[in-house]
Amino acid sequence: MIETKGLRKSFRSRQGREKKSVDAVRGVDLVVAEGEIFGFLGPNGAGKTTTLRMLATLIEPDGGEANIAGVDLRTNPGEVRRRIGYVAQGGSTWDESTAREELVLHARMYGLSKAEAQQRAVRALAAFQLTEYADRKCKTYSGGQRRRVDIALGIIHEPKIVFLDEPTTGLDPQSRAHMWDEIRRLRAEGMTVFITTHYLDEADALCDRIAIMDHGEVVAEGTPAELKREISGDVVLVAIEGSAPEAAGKVLETEPYVTRLEATDDGGLRLYVNDGARDMPQILRALDAAGITLSSIELHRPSLDDVFLTKTGRSLRES
Amino acid sequence: MKFARDTWLIFQRQFLLLVRQPVWLFVGIFQPVMYLLLFAPLLKPALQASSNAEAYRIFVPGLLVLLAIFGGLFQGFGLIAELRAGVIERSRVTPVSRLALLLGRSLRDVVSLIAQAIIITLLALAFGLSVFIGDLLLAYLMLALIALMTSALSYGIALVVKSEDALAPLMNTIAQPVLLLSGILLPLNFAPGWLQGIADWNPFSWAVDGARALFAGDLGNDAVWQGLSVMAVITALAVVWAAREFARSVR
Numbered sequence A: 001m002i003e004t005k006g007l008r009k010s011f012r013s014r015q016g017r018e019k020k021s022v023d024a025v026r027g028v029d030l031v032v033a034e035g036e037i038f039g040f041l042g043p044n045g046a047g048k049t050t051t052l053r054m055l056a057t058l059i060e061p062d063g064g065e066a067n068i069a070g071v072d073l074r075t076n077p078g079e080v081r082r083r084i085g086y087v088a089q090g091g092s093t094w095d096e097s098t099a100r101e102e103l104v105l106h107a108r109m110y111g112l113s114k115a116e117a118q119q120r121a122v123r124a125l126a127a128f129q130l131t132e133y134a135d136r137k138c139k140t141y142s143g144g145q146r147r148r149v150d151i152a153l154g155i156i157h158e159p160k161i162v163f164l165d166e167p168t169t170g171l172d173p174q175s176r177a178h179m180w181d182e183i184r185r186l187r188a189e190g191m192t193v194f195i196t197t198h199y200l201d202e203a204d205a206l207c208d209r210i211a212i213m214d215h216g217e218v219v220a221e222g223t224p225a226e227l228k229r230e231i232s233g234d235v236v237l238v239a240i241e242g243s244a245p246e247a248a249g250k251v252l253e254t255e256p257y258v259t260r261l262e263a264t265d266d267g268g269l270r271l272y273v274n275d276g277a278r279d280m281p282q283i284l285r286a287l288d289a290a291g292i293t294l295s296s297i298e299l300h301r302p303s304l305d306d307v308f309l310t311k312t313g314r315s316l317r318e319s
Numbered sequence B: 001m002k003f004a005r006d007t008w009l010i011f012q013r014q015f016l017l018l019v020r021q022p023v024w025l026f027v028g029i030f031q032p033v034m035y036l037l038l039f040a041p042l043l044k045p046a047l048q049a050s051s052n053a054e055a056y057r058i059f060v061p062g063l064l065v066l067l068a069i070f071g072g073l074f075q076g077f078g079l080i081a082e083l084r085a086g087v088i089e090r091s092r093v094t095p096v097s098r099l100a101l102l103l104g105r106s107l108r109d110v111v112s113l114i115a116q117a118i119i120i121t122l123l124a125l126a127f128g129l130s131v132f133i134g135d136l137l138l139a140y141l142m143l144a145l146i147a148l149m150t151s152a153l154s155y156g157i158a159l160v161v162k163s164e165d166a167l168a169p170l171m172n173t174i175a176q177p178v179l180l181l182s183g184i185l186l187p188l189n190f191a192p193g194w195l196q197g198i199a200d201w202n203p204f205s206w207a208v209d210g211a212r213a214l215f216a217g218d219l220g221n222d223a224v225w226q227g228l229s230v231m232a233v234i235t236a237l238a239v240v241w242a243a244r245e246f247a248r249s250v251r
């Protein structure tokens, strides 16, 4: 449904006197299949929005190619627009309009007749539980209600693909769960959904496939399960009583079953091992022999954060 | 066809939002009425006009041109608010005509300006102004061109600078010399030659001369067709340029 090759974009920006060039996206290759929820996971400034804006015809790529729903992005952006919906990160509604007015106008901008647009608006309002507020000005909506209007606008013309830029940022847990259901419903209706997020749990639970993005590049791509499986073994988190983790690190470094070892922010250690259940007693024994006392030890299956960490050397949680 | 429909769509939306804010209507009419009531009486002796009617015949067209220029030039602020709200970006992902995004907005500005002009004309008529309907309609055409031009320019510049902080001083800088050198409030007949020479380079001074000739009932005066042509050409250029900015603007 979407295929990109070497998509690039850099921005020139001015910092005081100096002119600087920011390589926001540096060569993105992606394949998104029809009918899937594809997630773009990455920290702030990774280039997610820039990539989406290129695919949605809002900015022109500096290089590379993209084919969207069978149409070439560079040569035929007008046709691409007809087939996609796009919901911006920062919202898209006007304070003084009502949700119904916004929906009808937006549908009509896609060429629908007035009657058809009004019908679609009624349906979209119901689907997103907005009927009750439909004729109130947007400035009176809560953040979550307003976000739902944004999403409804993005799909009012029933596009083949919809791009949702951080659809759940700023929503409370309940509204987020609702939004996930709504996004799954879009998939059930046959739409291809491309979302960006920096929530690990969202990428994990909602997306069929994800691409992890950092510094303008895709560093990993696959289903959440595949990506996690790539990190073979388990993760053991160790917190040490009193002393700094260096001493414990020295001891465990030389143990043969530890494949990788890192200090965590809160003064503990993160160990990657092949088989947590078997190796944990050995870790305890080794530390005990060295006279180091633990305050806690936990065993984890690897998370997407561990994937991000092994690919970039940083944790997504802290960035 | 699609273009006309799109323009109408955008125009309807913008117009609805405008009339929903009655405060604009009030401000837009209150100010010119004050000019008419308080400033015009000073003018009769200054213009050495023989009657009130003659003073209004010189003053009213200038006032209307002034309103058209300013009414248009400050429309960009509304667009920056729309940019910030994401409304423009939302429009730009749809296949809607980019020229319609501009024209729908500018035509709203033209319509509100003409409404304002009609009210002022009616008031001035009550004070003793007299003008032929045909001449008046041509003068309104001139005003419509001016409002279309200045609002398109303002929208285009707003899309380039993207911030109120930059737009405000820019618009003031443009408006000031335009205003001083067009003979809008007072004709430049009595100005020294060098000042008149500069004013010849100010397109709006052509527009004012044309409008004054029309209000004087002097349809055959060269100033009429010259003023209209100068305005038409510059308006076309402004519209083409601003529509391009709508097509290309980033964020």
Ligand SMILES: Nc1ncnc2c1ncn2[C@@H]1O[C@H](COP(=O)(O)OP(=O)(O)OP(=O)(O)O)[C@@H](O)[C@H]1O
Pocket (backbone or CB within 6 Å): A011, A012, A013, A022, A023, A024, A042, A043, A044, A045, A046, A047, A048, A049, A050, A051, A089, A198, B250, B251
């Ligand atoms: N119009 C612009 N001009 C200059 N720099 C820009 C522009 N847009 C984006 N950038 C820069 O490009 C980089 C990528 O930005 P982008 O918005 O794509 O990140 P993101 O992954 O969406 O981040 P976030 O999670 O914060 O939304 C950033 O360094 C940003 O500062």
Ligand SMILES: [Mg+2]
Pocket (backbone or CB within 6 Å): A048, A049, A050, A089, A165
């Ligand atoms: Mg973003």
